[in-house]
Amino acid sequence: MTTTEPQGKTRHATDGALSNGLIELGRFFRKGEVAPDLRSVFLEGGRKGDVFYRDRWSHDKVVRSTHGVNCTGSCSWKVYVKDGIITWETQQTDYPSVGPDSPEYEPRGCPRGAAFSWYTYSPTRVRYPYVRGVLLESYRRAKAEQGGDPVKAWAALTDDAETSRAYKRARGKGGLVRANWDEVLEIVAAAHVHTIKRYGPDRVAGFSPIPAMSMVSHGVGARFINLIGGTMQSFYDWYADLPVASPQVFGDQTDVPESADWWNSSYLMMWGSNVPVTRTPDAHFMTEARYRGTKVVVVSPDFADNTKFADEWVAPHPGTDGALATAMGHVILREFLAGSPAEREPYFAGYLTKYTDAPFLVTLEPHGDGLVPGKFLTAEDLGVDAANAAFKPVLLDEQGRPQVPNGTLGHRFGEADEGDWNLDLGDIRPPLSIADLDEGLQLAVDLPRFDVDPGDPEDDPERAHAGGAGSVRRGVPARRIGDRLVTTVFDLMLAQYGVGRDGMPGEWPTGYDDASTPGTPAWQEELTGVPAAQAERIGREFAVNARDSGGRSMILMGAGTNHWFHSDTIYRTFLALTMMTGCQGVNGGGWAHYVGQEKVRPVTGYTQYGTASDWVRPGRAMIGTAFWYLASDQWRYDGLPADLLSAPTGSGRFAGQTTADLLVESAKRGWMPSYPSFDRNPLDLVDEAEAAGVDPKQYVVDELDAGRLRFACEDPDDPANFPRVLNIWRANILGSSGKGNEYFLKHLLGTDASLRASESTIDRRPESMTWHDEAPEGKLDLLVTSDFRMTSTTLFSDVVLPAATWYEKYDLSSTDMHPFVHSFSPAIDPPWQTRTDFDIFAGLAARFSQMAVEHLGVRKDLVAAPLQHDTPDAMAAPHGIVGDDLPRVPGVTMPKLVVVERDYPQVARRLLSLGPLAAKLGLPTKGVVYRVEDELERLASLNGVVPEGRQGAGSIRLDTAERACEMILALSGTTNGQLAVQGFRTLEKRTGKPMAFLAEDHEGEHITFADVRARPMSVITSPEWSGSEHGGRRYTAFAQNVELLKPWHTLTGRMHFFLDHDWMAELGEQMPVFRPPLDLARLYDYPVPGERADAGGEQGVAVRYLTPHSKWSIHSEYQDNLFMLALSRGGPTIWMSPGDADRIGVVDNDWIEAVNRNGVVVARAVVSHRMPEGTVYMYHAKDRTIDVPRAETSGLRGGIHNSLTRILLKPSHLIGGYAQLSWAFNYLGPTGNQRDEVTVIRRRSQEVVY
Amino acid sequence: MRVMAQMSMVMNLDKCIGCHTCSVTCKQAWTNRSGVEYVWFNNVETRPGLGYPRRYEDQEEWKGGWVRTRNGRLKLKAGGKLKKLATIFSNPKMPDIQDYYEPWTYDYDMLLNAPAGEQTPVARPVSLLTGEPTKITWSANWDDDLGGSTATMADDPILQHMSEHVAEEFEQTFMFYLPRICEHCLNPSCVASCPSGAMYKRSEDGIVLVDQDKCRGWRMCVSGCPYKKVYFNHKTGKAEKCTLCYPRIEVGLPTVCSETCVGRLRYLGLVLYDVDKVAEAASVEDEHDLLEAQRDVFLDPHDPAVIAQARADGIPEDWIDAAQRSPIHRLISEYRVALPLHPEYRTMPMVWYIPPLSPVVDVVAGSGADGEDARTLFAAIDKLRIPMEYLAGLFTAGDMEPVAESLKKLAGMRSYMRDVNLGAERDESIAASIGMTGAEVEEMYRLLAIAKYDERY
Incomplete structure (x- = not known):
């Protein structure tokens, strides 16, 4: 209606006179306007009734912080504060731009993060220090008896069998009482001091994962543990998130594209990675890429959340993904690479030649009546007189002459090869196949397969449990060089994938539809259930897209395919696809591994801080899986015969050994770290050596030779070898990551457990380990945990320390999902008696140092360190030959032995200031040593130095979390342009190739803590990582390798299809190969999935038990959060298919019990047709804290998701001391895989008891 | 007006x-x-x-x-x-x-305060209405x-x-x-x-x-x-x-909800409409006509007559400007990809939805055809994994046609943009087949895919 024109009568839109009248009346009552058609009341703004919501929106300040949770999100948040109270949070939107033609990172966050502030004032918040009452009373009594000496009190308390039994039995059963900070720190410090004094520093263990999620909070504790000589447990491998295939293939822990690079992909496969759930803030790059015409394929056994976005859904049986990828590789090799050089897709062939080991020569060795692949032919084999010749693999040139190309491991160290460590092939045009040359032989080789029916054990008791290993004989073109028969890796790959060539002898498929022999789409269909045509089509499309886009085909992979026992083989079949098609190192292409792949972008500074290597080197970094396996006595129940994992093409070297024996062998050879190291206190060892007048290293060798000294891992149940103190912060191992939870409770803690397994029978016990008939219970004297909420770990802890939350402290955050570094900041001060991790460890260190004056003093400690990746240690074992009965040579055939000084009374001072070794020795990261003298000067003026008159005067202050943040930023290339340029210049000398330009435009840039508090800061391209942000491009892994010809950190310097270590050959895993999930029915007498079976006295159905990441929590964090519980089912659930539910008479929301040898879980059933039959899901990290009743099966509180799992060791993860198969922390080590489990589920009484 | x-x-x-x-x-x-x-x-x-x-x-x-x-x-x-x-x-x-x-909570404080006993403490569910232990159903x-x-x-x-x-x-x-x-x-x-x-x-x-x-x-x-x-x-x-x-x-x-949407799927903006036409539009006889009737109520903020009338009706200049820059008008009226939720309720709802496209290539590729090819893609729209009838039940009072139109726009955009992505010739015929020009498709693509903060709100 306008005011200038006369109006006709408006027709009333509503019915009836009365209602019209009512609304019309409103005109007089209300200062508003009624629509002329009388439908609605309009009012102008600024009304009184609005005030309520306007008030609610008001706040006093907004503070930037983030969530230190293990999700790799690293999202920056706005935390709202009103009247000194945190009210809520919303996401920051101020990330630096990705560029005009790409979506931005804003907003980053998920519902879990949005619910975080609930914890601040929630009833599960730990507000005060707590100690279990029975322990506190005993301690006070002991202290009084010991004249007030806390260390003596702790000794007396733990030496008294009855007292110690009593408080250990009480673990996890309530009875926590409030204590004050002075007293709890005294107890904890005394336990540390006593343990070091009596048993040795390597009997103190620290556990805190994922530095990237809060670097200083992690680092300060790690620094403390490292200063006292304790052991820090690894987590990436322990969590089974480490893709072991990455070090195997790339020589790198994990390096992947940032999520904005998904946008650059034009063919995106999500394979075992449920992106909307596990990478919530990044998922939009995937949904948006579809609008650019990117095809999205989802491979998932269930209709997972990401399947909603799938142009094509591929649903293989769980754990069979390797077969599917093999068939896709078969199609790609057949259609794009198998022909003559002229017929090959030039982009793919060129890429394989330059960047992979495909053209390198491998010997063929006799085996039985045939041949098997042997070792890389090296310069040494050719008789070339060169440095490190055994580590210089060779290839042929166009004329068929062997050539030693640049860039191999042999070129990486030593003056002779300076400038030659690069991928420049010069004039060499290596043939991919021997068949490309004029002359050659055709020889049949035997290749392993693991897909055969294992047959009836009655018929063949020898290989009753061999899990279906066999071999297939196929031909390769070969040549004779000297007295050796050789072929290329490429030729072996064609044979491995079943891609035949004219006239080649052996067993080959007749076509894609031939299911009789491994490799084809039809073959995989029988194993995976995926239609052969679909596998074929997707394989082809992946390659066609890579060809048309220059390598922009990407596989986004994750826990669904990475948490299996044989995940390294699954991943190698995936990586092979990306390598065959030239996708690695290309924006929008290659592998994108997303599970647990945290990235500390300022890694050099962080490592310096956390390892305390400014004061003492080396630290004791332990492989977590092995530590927990021995500490929780899972080895007593395991007894997995190692040779059941072997291939018939192997030599039988694992015969008679269990996988636990191989762990011991690995430790003794110095391949993997092993702490506690020896069955004696390492402080005493040095004293003994000095008393005997012998060099401590020699002393250890002599004692070992004489059999007087043993490795602790040979006898983990000897009380001398128990881990005694476990200090946990930022972690919930007993409610989340602890595979074999019930074993932990029984043996490590000594309390009630629902463990149902029997110990191994004599024939399956490890030969190399001492068996005590009575298994120890309660190895641990002290479990201390710092947390801000109650978890299973705090419930079972002896001492609980109240930690500040993520909105109450300063810290740093980064991830590989985005290229920024940003900050935590306190929105409020830590409330009640809570303290930041920084203050907790500073307080503990102070108390520790006081007690150390009398009880420890200055001691010498002998550290047994493993052979280390990215150092010349990686050349300890030429050809990966595992020799027997070798003389003990520290650093070659056994661990390095290093004597270090521990100045125990100075621990507190050292924790809070920077030591001299940073300047003196520099900071090594991945083989590049950074010299930091100039940076330290700048840092000294930023942080200040310890004033004159105090201990350590003149050293740089690290006495606040902010100053520690400043140090981390100042000493890393990603945040300090000068160091990035310096690192590249160092590398330029080695590679002889220009690299420094990647960072030169940022040379003067120093990102400070003030910068990252203001907004997220983009990092600088640095040799600490393999990608490039240069010129504003998106980060993708290996861009430096592909574009600047910098070698990968592998034997050949290229990406590896082939691995020639003796143990890899034994396992039949020299090349990518399909290995199915462990056949638990054969290995451990489990029921077969689908069978009806006993579940604690009642009939149930056996099912595969998978634990995918949760939609409503990040591991165990948030699963107790009221908002998350209200949006889900409010407690622990197990998802199952209607078919399986029917079989046991279960309907949706019924209480069920899941039972297997490892323990019992009580949960409610979620019945849904999106689940495949025969498989159930229990979301990972369902803690026992929320709505978990007692189990009928055990009478005890139902377990966590990991009550049904346990640790199983894979031998290939234990290899060390050889090229890329060398240990580094969180880089390589046995994984705590948990996907191969089977459980029996039954309906239980619906009346539950708590 | x-x-x-x-x-x-x-x-x-x-x-x-x-x-x-x-x-x-x-x-x-x-x-x-x-x-x-x-x-x-x-x-x-x-x-x-x-x-x-x-x-x-x-x-x-x-x-x-x-x-x-x-x-x-x-x-x-x-x-x-x-x-x-x-x-x-x-x-x-x-x-x-x-x-x-x-609604419920848990007796969380038992986790800290449980006395020494035989069982691991647990937090049981408690009703927020009665304060009594409850079962969550x-x-x-x-x-x-x-x-x-x-x-x-x-x-x-x-x-x-x-x-x-x-x-x-x-x-x-x-x-x-x-x-x-x-x-x-x-x-x-x-x-x-x-x-x-x-x-x-x-x-x-x-x-x-x-x-x-x-x-x-x-x-x-x-x-x-x-x-x-x-x-x-x-x-x-x-x-x-x-x-x-x-x-x-x-x-x-x-x-x-808009700013914190990590899927970046929410667009917010002003729409100008003719309040005089609302009642008539809400009462059209055929439920299938409600969508078009509501679209007709919306005014083109670039139309000089509308602008003049808006000014006359006291709408501030910056609001007119906001309406012109509004992504809503483009999505509803220009690209016609957004649809109302349950128009049959005749309330003229103002939160609209772009229906979910996926998965579509599945069906096409399953038949052996090229799933990215625009022609086969359109033919397959009605064979979506999500039944079109279901979407129509939500957004168009059961009328499949507008749902199909919207989905075809999205599918066509993907097809067209794939050529751009791979550096191939832009195929105007694809754009034409969804009633747009290539330039319009690229505009729509920017709004839907790149969707910067300032363009969403």
Whole structure:
């Protein structure tokens, strides 16, 4: 209606006179306007009734912080504060731009993060220090008896069998009482001091994962543990998130594209990675890429959340993904690479030649009546007189002459090869196949397969449990060089994938539809259930897209395919696809591994801080899986015969050994770290050596030779070898990551457990380990945990320390999902008696140092360190030959032995200031040593130095979390342009190739803590990582390798299809190969999935038990959060298919019990047709804290998701001391895989008891 | 013509990842207090599924919204004011708490304070209404990700109205997510239902609010709203609802749910409309005509006549400017990819949705054809994993045509852009086949895919 024109009568839109009248009346009552058609009341703004919501929106300040949770999100948040109270949070939107033609990172966050502030004032918040009452009373009594000496009190308390039994039995059963900070720190410090004094520093263990999620909070504790000589447990491998295939293939822990690079992909496969759930803030790059015409394929056994976005859904049986990828590789090799050089897709062939080991020569060795692949032919084999010749693999040139190309491991160290460590092939045009040359032989080789029916054990008791290993004989073109028969890796790959060539002898498929022999789409269909045509089509499309886009085909992979026992083989079949098609190192292409792949972008500074290597080197970094396996006595129940994992093409070297024996062998050879190291206190060892007048290293060798000294891992149940103190912060191992939870409770803690397994029978016990008939219970004297909420770990802890939350402290955050570094900041001060991790460890260190004056003093400690990746240690074992009965040579055939000084009374001072070794020795990261003298000067003026008159005067202050943040930023290339340029210049000398330009435009840039508090800061391209942000491009892994010809950190310097270590050959895993999930029915007498079976006295159905990441929590964090519980089912659930539910008479929301040898879980059933039959899901990290009743099966509180799992060791993860198969922390080590489990589920009484 | 401005939202369901961040940030900001524990101004439903409150879409049961009388006028489905006055003390057409869910918490403090005993402490569920131990049998999002599908899915009101049978079979599985807030309707039945005159539509931006001072707690609005987006605060005894975050909107900030949407699927903006045409549009006879009728109510903010009239009607210059830059007008009226939720309720809802496209190539590729090829792609639209009839049941009162048009636009855009992505020739024929030029497709692509902050809000 306008005011200038006369109006006709408006027709009333509503019915009836009365209602019209009512609304019309409103005109007089209300200062508003009624629509002329009388439908609605309009009012102008600024009304009184609005005030309520306007008030609610008001706040006093907004503070930037983030969530230190293990999700790799690293999202920056706005935390709202009103009247000194945190009210809520919303996401920051101020990330630096990705560029005009790409979506931005804003907003980053998920519902879990949005619910975080609930914890601040929630009833599960730990507000005060707590100690279990029975322990506190005993301690006070002991202290009084010991004249007030806390260390003596702790000794007396733990030496008294009855007292110690009593408080250990009480673990996890309530009875926590409030204590004050002075007293709890005294107890904890005394336990540390006593343990070091009596048993040795390597009997103190620290556990805190994922530095990237809060670097200083992690680092300060790690620094403390490292200063006292304790052991820090690894987590990436322990969590089974480490893709072991990455070090195997790339020589790198994990390096992947940032999520904005998904946008650059034009063919995106999500394979075992449920992106909307596990990478919530990044998922939009995937949904948006579809609008650019990117095809999205989802491979998932269930209709997972990401399947909603799938142009094509591929649903293989769980754990069979390797077969599917093999068939896709078969199609790609057949259609794009198998022909003559002229017929090959030039982009793919060129890429394989330059960047992979495909053209390198491998010997063929006799085996039985045939041949098997042997070792890389090296310069040494050719008789070339060169440095490190055994580590210089060779290839042929166009004329068929062997050539030693640049860039191999042999070129990486030593003056002779300076400038030659690069991928420049010069004039060499290596043939991919021997068949490309004029002359050659055709020889049949035997290749392993693991897909055969294992047959009836009655018929063949020898290989009753061999899990279906066999071999297939196929031909390769070969040549004779000297007295050796050789072929290329490429030729072996064609044979491995079943891609035949004219006239080649052996067993080959007749076509894609031939299911009789491994490799084809039809073959995989029988194993995976995926239609052969679909596998074929997707394989082809992946390659066609890579060809048309220059390598922009990407596989986004994750826990669904990475948490299996044989995940390294699954991943190698995936990586092979990306390598065959030239996708690695290309924006929008290659592998994108997303599970647990945290990235500390300022890694050099962080490592310096956390390892305390400014004061003492080396630290004791332990492989977590092995530590927990021995500490929780899972080895007593395991007894997995190692040779059941072997291939018939192997030599039988694992015969008679269990996988636990191989762990011991690995430790003794110095391949993997092993702490506690020896069955004696390492402080005493040095004293003994000095008393005997012998060099401590020699002393250890002599004692070992004489059999007087043993490795602790040979006898983990000897009380001398128990881990005694476990200090946990930022972690919930007993409610989340602890595979074999019930074993932990029984043996490590000594309390009630629902463990149902029997110990191994004599024939399956490890030969190399001492068996005590009575298994120890309660190895641990002290479990201390710092947390801000109650978890299973705090419930079972002896001492609980109240930690500040993520909105109450300063810290740093980064991830590989985005290229920024940003900050935590306190929105409020830590409330009640809570303290930041920084203050907790500073307080503990102070108390520790006081007690150390009398009880420890200055001691010498002998550290047994493993052979280390990215150092010349990686050349300890030429050809990966595992020799027997070798003389003990520290650093070659056994661990390095290093004597270090521990100045125990100075621990507190050292924790809070920077030591001299940073300047003196520099900071090594991945083989590049950074010299930091100039940076330290700048840092000294930023942080200040310890004033004159105090201990350590003149050293740089690290006495606040902010100053520690400043140090981390100042000493890393990603945040300090000068160091990035310096690192590249160092590398330029080695590679002889220009690299420094990647960072030169940022040379003067120093990102400070003030910068990252203001907004997220983009990092600088640095040799600490393999990608490039240069010129504003998106980060993708290996861009430096592909574009600047910098070698990968592998034997050949290229990406590896082939691995020639003796143990890899034994396992039949020299090349990518399909290995199915462990056949638990054969290995451990489990029921077969689908069978009806006993579940604690009642009939149930056996099912595969998978634990995918949760939609409503990040591991165990948030699963107790009221908002998350209200949006889900409010407690622990197990998802199952209607078919399986029917079989046991279960309907949706019924209480069920899941039972297997490892323990019992009580949960409610979620019945849904999106689940495949025969498989159930229990979301990972369902803690026992929320709505978990007692189990009928055990009478005890139902377990966590990991009550049904346990640790199983894979031998290939234990290899060390050889090229890329060398240990580094969180880089390589046995994984705590948990996907191969089977459980029996039954309906239980619906009346539950708590 | 009389011009009014309406703050409106479009959600692109094709991008929704079902994460519920919007629900949590909204809840934290607005309803994290006693009396409204069960209230989610913003919720996200897995579809197929029952929604929140359960089966709210079944208006035969709940009698929300408007119906058209034989004489072409609108009447509240629950009856007019007369009936309301007569039944003012008993309101049978209201969901009870079990239709939402009985909110609960846990005795968390037992985790810290449990005395020494024989069992590991645990936090049991406790009802927030009674304070007594409770068993959890329903939640705000019970059937998330098809959880309990065999027990509940058949009761989805949309599925029940479909001619095609949808089986709960693994191979046939489909799902998508439907985030919902108040629709801030042009023709709000809640406002018309309120006997106290406490509900009103703000004249400057069309936000529908409950005056907390005037509300007398009759709850007729709860019944009257067919979307069940007015809630009853059982502590204050007043109605509460989504405010479209007006305290933020007033200072130029997007709503909490929009800004915190990590799927980046929400668009917010002003729409100019002709208030004189609303009643007529809401009462067109054929339900299939409601969509077009509502589109006709919207005004082109670039039309000089509209601008002149807007000025004359007192709409400020910067609001006119905002309407011109609004992504809403483009998505609804220019690209015609967004559709209203349940137009058949005749409330003229102002939160619109782009229907979910995926997965489509699956079907095409399964037949052996090139799934990215535009021609085969369009032919397959009606064979989506998500049945088009289901989408039509939500967005077009059952009319498949507008849904197909929207999905074809998205599919065509993907096809066209793939050539651009791979550096091939731009194929104008693809753009033409969806009634657009290549340049228009690229404009739409920028809005949907790149979607910078300033372009979304």
